[in-house]
Amino acid sequence: MQPNENKATPAKMYMDGVGFSPANRNFLFGAANQMMASLALLLLTLRLKNTGRNYRWTFVPFIFIFLTTIGALAYNAYTAFVLNLPNAAALSTKQHITVGQVTIANVIIGVVAVVLILTALVVAWDGLRTFRQPEAVQPIRVSTSAD
Numbered sequence: 001m002q003p004n005e006n007k008a009t010p011a012k013m014y015m016d017g018v019g020f021s022p023a024n025r026n027f028l029f030g031a032a033n034q035m036m037a038s039l040a041l042l043l044l045t046l047r048l049k050n051t052g053r054n055y056r057w058t059f060v061p062f063i064f065i066f067l068t069t070i071g072a073l074a075y076n077a078y079t080a081f082v083l084n085l086p087n088a089a090a091l092s093t094k095q096h097i098t099v100g101q102v103t104i105a106n107v108i109i110g111v112v113a114v115v116l117i118l119t120a121l122v123v124a125w126d127g128l129r130t131f132r133q134p135e136a137v138q139p140i141r142v143s144t145s146a147d
Helices: 010-014 025-050 056-095 097-132
Strands: none
Touching: 025 056, 025 097, 056 097
């Protein structure tokens, strides 16, 4: 079985230098899911630190997942706002939809990506600020029952 050279592949049909990047709602769902996973690792790190346990095994994966997800969201926002919006007319003919649909889809994708980035940065900043605080002194419980 050999590939048919006469049939155009999606890469040839859509990736022709116009800056085509299909609007994929699943990407934003996946990015939000990864962001929640990284913030869960941050919460676990804070819990481990506050109980005096080794927290590095959750802190390092938090940093990795958080930074890669922020980078992917930033690239997606850049693609939506900088690459796709100026070429909305060309993209609409390639995708066989109206210019308005391309514009609305890319604005929504870009705005959601920026909101996810800002929300994650605020939560991470608050968590890391808590992380830098000295450990709280635990109150000593004294038993008052007579033996």
